[in-house]
Amino acid sequence: MLEYKTEVWPVDKKIAEDENCPQITQASLWIKKNEVIAFPTETVYGLGGNAKSDAAIEKIFLAKGRPSDNPLIVHVASREQLIGMVSSIPERAKKLMDAFWPGPLTLVLPKGEDVSERVTAGLSTVAVRMPDHPVALKLIKECGLPLAAPSANVSGRPSPTTAQHVHEDLKGRIPGILDGGVTGVGVESTVVDCTAETLVILRPGGVTKEQLEVVAGETMMDPGLLNEQAAPKSPGMKYTHYAPDAPLFLVDGSPSFLQELVDKQKGAGLKTGVLTTEENAPFYKADAVIPCGSRGKLESVAHHLYDALRAFNESGVDIIYGEVFPKSGVGAAIMNRLEKSAGGQIIKE
Ligand code: TXA
Ligand code: MG
Numbered sequence: 001m002l003e004y005k006t007e008v009w010p011v012d013k014k015i016a017e018d019e020n021c022p023q024i025t026q027a028s029l030w031i032k033k034n035e036v037i038a039f040p041t042e043t044v045y046g047l048g049g050n051a052k053s054d055a056a057i058e059k060i061f062l063a064k065g066r067p068s069d070n071p072l073i074v075h076v077a078s079r080e081q082l083i084g085m086v087s088s089i090p091e092r093a094k095k096l097m098d099a100f101w102p103g104p105l106t107l108v109l110p111k112g113e114d115v116s117e118r119v120t121a122g123l124s125t126v127a128v129r130m131p132d133h134p135v136a137l138k139l140i141k142e143c144g145l146p147l148a149a150p151s152a153n154v155s156g157r158p159s160p161t162t163a164q165h166v167h168e169d170l171k172g173r174i175p176g177i178l179d180g181g182v183t184g185v186g187v188e189s190t191v192v193d194c195t196a197e198t199l200v201i202l203r204p205g206g207v208t209k210e211q212l213e214v215v216a217g218e219t220m221m222d223p224g225l226l227n228e229q230a231a232p233k234s235p236g237m238k239y240t241h242y243a244p245d246a247p248l249f250l251v252d253g254s255p256s257f258l259q260e261l262v263d264k265q266k267g268a269g270l271k272t273g274v275l276t277t278e279e280n281a282p283f284y285k286a287d288a289v290i291p292c293g294s295r296g297k298l299e300s301v302a303h304h305l306y307d308a309l310r311a312f313n314e315s316g317v318d319i320i321y322g323e324v325f326p327k328s329g330v331g332a333a334i335m336n337r338l339e340k341s342a343g344g345q346i347i348k349e
Contacts, residue, residue: 015134047151065156102132
């Protein structure tokens, strides 16, 4: 399995469209040979391969250790590249593309003829998005292929927001990583199902429900996201995800209640961690107190979330307690990821 040298290719994330970039040329040569490489997007790093090639997609699943019934998102650099990937684009989907592309919105549409069956895991639909990142767009244009790309982490681990995170997870498993620095949004794209009458959010993300409603009218959350009993429509949402090595418990209560929980575990001889914000960090006494953005600015929490979850692994704690956030705006995505990281374990005061 560990058959590659895994080169890291630094690239300026502000690279101009017409600028020559040997690192991107190198990466696109690998893609054209149906190998897979990691690249930055505005949300998280992706692990990209030719969306038309079964062999390339096979390598993505293998490198990540991803269950094969979990379909991938196809990334394009222009709407022309959707030809063959999707079989039709309803009016509402066009409006959403006008409003949010390039950007963190993934649309589920009827599948086209040229997309590998492995990408869609046998579904009749395909998820597509145009990333808002000069390096991603340039790579897709240069290889001239739509790229199927999941997040570039080992399945189950927090998604990567830096090239170092990718390297930690996929070293030896892929030929290279385009290093465009830290990503912006920090959580993945919003996935919406455009095939039903009402727009349905299958995975909350960088584009909020409130923003979608302005463009598409009534928008609902997939019942599978809100209720443990209903099966989620986005296959990926059923798996354990984004988990640090130590168990995480979310705490819906005051900082002093959370500190009491920490003290109890300390008493039992465990090494404790607290996932908090800049505002509350000074309050806690634990082995690792890791602040994740500012409570006053949820975008900053999203930006730092996965790095904070990964940092607990380095601190070697036995148990982590994390604060909760309001579920409005990008808070919906933050809480969706935190609830998954915690495997649904929430302690109420
Ligand atoms: O921001 C992002 O979306 C990142 C970057 C790299 O673009 N990608 C990403 O991919 O998060 P991944 O594979 O980690 O998540 C894809 C999600 C999964 O939950 C999957 O089940 C869902 O999209 N998905 C893909 N195709 C689908 C389809 N046809 N129907 C429903 N859900 C689908
Ligand atoms: Mg992922």
